[in-house]
Amino acid sequence: MERRRAVIIAAALIALAAFVGLAVALNRSSPEGEKKDTTATAPDTTSEPSTPTGTVDSVPAVIEPQELAAAHTVMREYLTTLGTYTYRTDAAAWTAKARELTDGSPAIVDQTTLPTGRAWAECERTKCSSTATADLKRDTVISNAPVDGAGRSVTTLASTTVRLHQEEETSQSTDFQITATYTKGEWKISGLQLAGVGDAGTTENS
Amino acid sequence: MAAPIAALAARKIAAAAARRTAARAAGRYGGSKRWKWWLLAGLAAFCAVAVAFLTAFGAIVGVLGSKSAEAACLDDASAQQGSTGVPGGGAYNPIMPGKGMYLPSDTARAEIPPRMMLASIRAAARYPGLDWTLIAGQMYQETRYGQDPSAAPGGDNGMGYKGIVQFGDPAWAQYGGDGNGDGIKDRYNVEDAAFAAANYIHALKAETDSWNALRRYSGSTVSNTTYMRVVTTQSARYRGVFSSDSTMIERWQKHLADTIKKNPSFPTLGKASGIPEPVNDFNAKVTNAAQIKSAPAKSWSTPPLDSTPGTSTTPATQASTPTPGSGTPSSSGPSGVNSAGWQWPMKQGTFTFTAEFGQSGGRWSAGHTGIDLAAPSGARFYAPADGKVIFVGDGGAYGNLTKIEHAGGVQTWYAHQSTFGTRVGMEVKRGEHIGNVGATGNVTGAHLHWEVRLPGVRDPHKPGQNNGPGPVNPKDWMSGKTTAAPTYGNDQYAEAQDQAQACAADSGGAIVIPDGAGATGPLPAADSEVVRAALAWAQTGLGKPYLYGARRLQGDHPADFDCSSFTQWAYYQATGGKLNIGGDTTAQLPKLSKHKVPADQAQAGDLVFFGSESNPVHVAMVWDPATKKVIHAANSKSPVRFGSWAEQKDPLIGFYRVEIPSGTTAVGPNGGTSEAH
Numbered sequence: 001m002e003r004r005r006a007v008i009i010a011a012a013l014i015a016l017a018a019f020v021g022l023a024v025a026l027n028r029s030s031p032e033g034e035k036k037d038t039t040a041t042a043p044d045t046t047s048e049p050s051t052p053t054g055t056v057d058s059v060p061a062v063i064e065p066q067e068l069a070a071a072h073t074v075m076r077e078y079l080t081t082l083g084t085y086t087y088r089t090d091a092a093a094w095t096a097k098a099r100e101l102t103d104g105s106p107a108i109v110d111q112t113t114l115p116t117g118r119a120w121a122e123c124e125r126t127k128c129s130s131t132a133t134a135d136l137k138r139d140t141v142i143s144n145a146p147v148d149g150a151g152r153s154v155t156t157l158a159s160t161t162v163r164l165h166q167e168e169e170t171s172q173s174t175d176f177q178i179t180a181t182y183t184k185g186e187w188k189i190s191g192l193q194l195a196g197v198g199d200a201g202t203t204e205n206s
Numbered sequence: 207m208a209a210p211i212a213a214l215a216a217r218k219i220a221a222a223a224a225r226r227t228a229a230r231a232a233g234r235y236g237g238s239k240r241w242k243w244w245l246l247a248g249l250a251a252f253c254a255v256a257v258a259f260l261t262a263f264g265a266i267v268g269v270l271g272s273k274s275a276e277a278a279c280l281d282d283a284s285a286q287q288g289s290t291g292v293p294g295g296g297a298y299n300p301i302m303p304g305k306g307m308y309l310p311s312d313t314a315r316a317e318i319p320p321r322m323m324l325a326s327i328r329a330a331a332r333y334p335g336l337d338w339t340l341i342a343g344q345m346y347q348e349t350r351y352g353q354d355p356s357a358a359p360g361g362d363n364g365m366g367y368k369g370i371v372q373f374g375d376p377a378w379a380q381y382g383g384d385g386n387g388d389g390i391k392d393r394y395n396v397e398d399a400a401f402a403a404a405n406y407i408h409a410l411k412a413e414t415d416s417w418n419a420l421r422r423y424s425g426s427t428v429s430n431t432t433y434m435r436v437v438t439t440q441s442a443r444y445r446g447v448f449s450s451d452s453t454m455i456e457r458w459q460k461h462l463a464d465t466i467k468k469n470p471s472f473p474t475l476g477k478a479s480g481i482p483e484p485v486n487d488f489n490a491k492v493t494n495a496a497q498i499k500s501a502p503a504k505s506w507s508t509p510p511l512d513s514t515p516g517t518s519t520t521p522a523t524q525a526s527t528p529t530p531g532s533g534t535p536s537s538s539g540p541s542g543v544n545s546a547g548w549q550w551p552m553k554q555g556t557f558t559f560t561a562e563f564g565q566s567g568g569r570w571s572a573g574h575t576g577i578d579l580a581a582p583s584g585a586r587f588y589a590p591a592d593g594k595v596i597f598v599g600d601g602g603a604y605g606n607l608t609k610i611e612h613a614g615g616v617q618t619w620y621a622h623q624s625t626f627g628t629r630v631g632m633e634v635k636r637g638e639h640i641g642n643v644g645a646t647g648n649v650t651g652a653h654l655h656w657e658v659r660l661p662g663v664r665d666p667h668k669p670g671q672n673n674g675p676g677p678v679n680p681k682d683w684m685s686g687k688t689t690a691a692p693t694y695g696n697d698q699y700a701e702a703q704d705q706a707q708a709c710a711a712d713s714g715g716a717i718v719i720p721d722g723a724g725a726t727g728p729l730p731a732a733d734s735e736v737v738r739a740a741l742a743w744a745q746t747g748l749g750k751p752y753l754y755g756a757r758r759l760q761g762d763h764p765a766d767f768d769c770s771s772f773t774q775w776a777y778y779q780a781t782g783g784k785l786n787i788g789g790d791t792t793a794q795l796p797k798l799s800k801h802k803v804p805a806d807q808a809q810a811g812d813l814v815f816f817g818s819e820s821n822p823v824h825v826a827m828v829w830d831p832a833t834k835k836v837i838h839a840a841n842s843k844s845p846v847r848f849g850s851w852a853e854q855k856d857p858l859i860g861f862y863r864v865e866i867p868s869g870t871t872a873v874g875p876n877g878g879t880s881e882a883h
Contacts, residue, residue, distance in 0.1 A: 141755030
């Protein structure tokens with residue numbers, strides 16, 4: 001009798017374990033789970049990659065998540081740097097730091113500047129301050145192009161919001177397609193293209 | 207690491223169980239407790255195996271999910287998601303379609319002091335491709351057309367910036383101009399300042415990249431867009447139709463000069479003059495420009511160029527609508543003109559009837575005086591019969607209007623044009639190009655409003671009874687008169703347009719129709735309707751900027767392309783989404799490899815690849831094999847344009863025909879569909 005009872009209890013436990021296992025497996029493949037997984041390529045540098053990336057069907061990943069996270073970090077830093085300064089900012093130091101984040105190509109260097117000319121004079125007159133935040137919305141291209149040795153690059157749709165205090169405080173958001181390219185062992189910003197202007201000129205009170 | 211640890215634990219537990227089994231066999235365990243140890247060992251082993259399995263399974267799901275998401279960045283479905291819906295570079299960096307200028311819009315006439323408008327036009331005219339509306343927009347943004355005190359002679363904004371466009375000393379020394387020809391470069395003089403602004407933004411390459419030219423002019427950072435937004439928004443509001451008609455341009459300059467003479471002292475620089483200021487930092491967005499209403503015309507505003515029929519200075523969006531005559535229209539017409547020899551003004555299949563003659567509705571107070579032929583902005587239309595052009599200009603609610611008088615006093619009117627192809631007094635032959643479809647005047651979308659007017663029929667626009675010519679139903683008029691051999695494209699304008707395109711290409715850009723809808727023109731012959739539709743879609747992409755890695759399949763209004771996204775998009779659009787040839791060259795080439803064709807058998811619509819079969823680096827769509835002409839997103843230095851496959855540096859791999867699935871319905875850019883044969 002004891003042996004029979006043991007078999008019944010063991011079978012019940014096995015069934016329970018199987019049920020729990022199935023529930024866990026289904027939960028992991030639910031839509032919510034997929035959504036969570038999608039963030040593996042979303043610009044979130046705060047989370048560690050939780051799964052090995054390796055290969056699927058022997059096709060290597062375009063760019064590993066850890067590398068993507070590194071690229072996104074540079075993008076965010078560049079965009080916030082671009083829009084953050086005050087009238088007392090040391091232009092030479094700011095420019096050196098900001099351009100260090102770029103690949104040094106003329107087009108991106110041209111865009112990596114503090115206000116100049118009249119805009120800077122206005123900033124000094126009004127004792128302006130500007131702060132920027134960057135929201136990386138989604139990757140639009142992840143490539144490892146064999147073309148002309150272009151190598152690995154990531155293009156991401158990003159939105160920056162700049163709050164400029166200059167007599168009065170205003171904010172404006174701008175969408176960019178920002179590109180980071182893996183160059184000489186580092187991710188560098190190689191492209192910045194206007195993708196659209198969002199809420200513009202809104203004040204704190206609006 | 208979770209899976210290996212679980213597996214190791216399972217192995218240890220199993221080993222322990224084995225040891226216990228051995229011990230049991232050796233009689234070291236009491237018989238009454240033996241079943242409990244069996245149970246515990248079995249359960250532990252199962253759980254360990256289950257945990258290991260589930261962990262491994264979860265890891266696989268996670269990896270797959272991760273990979274799926276990664277791949278989804280480039281696949282069709284997710285490419286359509288998350289779109290900002292905001293046009294890309296094209297909306298912010300419009301490129302002038304060749305030599306000529308944008309005629310002033312009704313908004314420009316109402317809001318820009320004529321002196322500033324003429325100065326801007328003259329200044330920009332010295333640089334082909336430079337848009338005068340940018341300079342006018344700068345005058346607005348800098349000093350609200352000189353109303354700021356710093357624009358008055360001797361004025362200063364306190365930081366050394368002076369005059370209507372706020373030049374500092376270094377920039378004035380480099381770019382200062384003498385627009386009024388008095389031998390003095392005076393930044394407080396409107397004409398001189400306009401010339402200087404033109405010099406400066408030309409040096410900054412505003413012809414091809416106005417946004418960044420304005421950014422550098424103003425000293426703004428890339429993320430502080432106020433200056434660029436205000437200027438480009440005003441610029442968009444000021445642009446009327448584009449004209450390369452030198453006579454028309456001269457007439458406008460003279461018209462402005464005459465208007466200035468009537469009020470020569472307006473405005474007084476440095477003083478508030480009541481100049482409208484409808485655009486500010488809060489609403490300045492070029493994509494909203496059309497929603498910012500025109501200010502009412504002032505006493506100093508520039509009247510319309512022609513006294514008839516567009517005598518009103520009311521903005522086009524508020525203009526009254528044409529109504530048909532109250533009399534019974536007759537299509538019999540005057541004697542002598544009923545013989546065959548007429549043709550429809552547009553090719554069959556290139557338009558859709560969207561409003562009939564006499565139709566009533568909210569758009570017409572009493573009825574519709576013509577018929578509407580809907581087609582993409584920029585589509586060409588042609589003279590339906592021989593005649594003489596009697597009017598070309600602003601038609602008020604009709605928008606840009608051309609009138610042709612034919613034999614027997616019959617008139618045909620062509621309204622809402624985007625561009626003119628004739629001038630007053632010109633004799634036109636049947637089939638000759640006379641203009642392009644647009645959306646000017648009182649419209650809800652691009653179409654050709656076509657009227658046929660006969661003498662003796664009452665004109666509803668004239669008061670009381672009159673002898674017209676008044677409108678009749680064009681369909682009735684055409685009945686029995688339509689020639690069996692219509693001709694389209696017997697025009698002299700094509701050459702001018704080709705020149706304009708070449709000019710634009712020389713400036714680093716391709717021809718762009720003012721509304722950004724791309725260029726139109728005759729399509730090459732293609733056996734398949736789907737291929738023809740793909741060519742038509744490709745044609746609408748002309749002028750779109752190149753962006754390596756551009757988002758795939760951007761729908762009807764793409765912002766940018768690279769080479770493979772362009773060919774992928776054209777066929778995807780042409781098949782209503784049924785055919786996806788792949789998002790990059792390495793995907794497209796293998797997919798099409800079964801349909802490689804010899805070079806001497808290449809046809810319009812075939813794809814030509816460059817590079818090597820293992821590494822295809824470029825793809826273009828064949829446009830005209832006889833001249834090796836292709837249409838493609840060539841490289842980052844130019845937008846989508848025509849070119850030659852012979853000019854590619856990379857080796858030509860071959861020509862590949864895109865196989866159209868049987869039964870695929872062709873979907874053209876104008877929404878028309880037809881079954882593939």
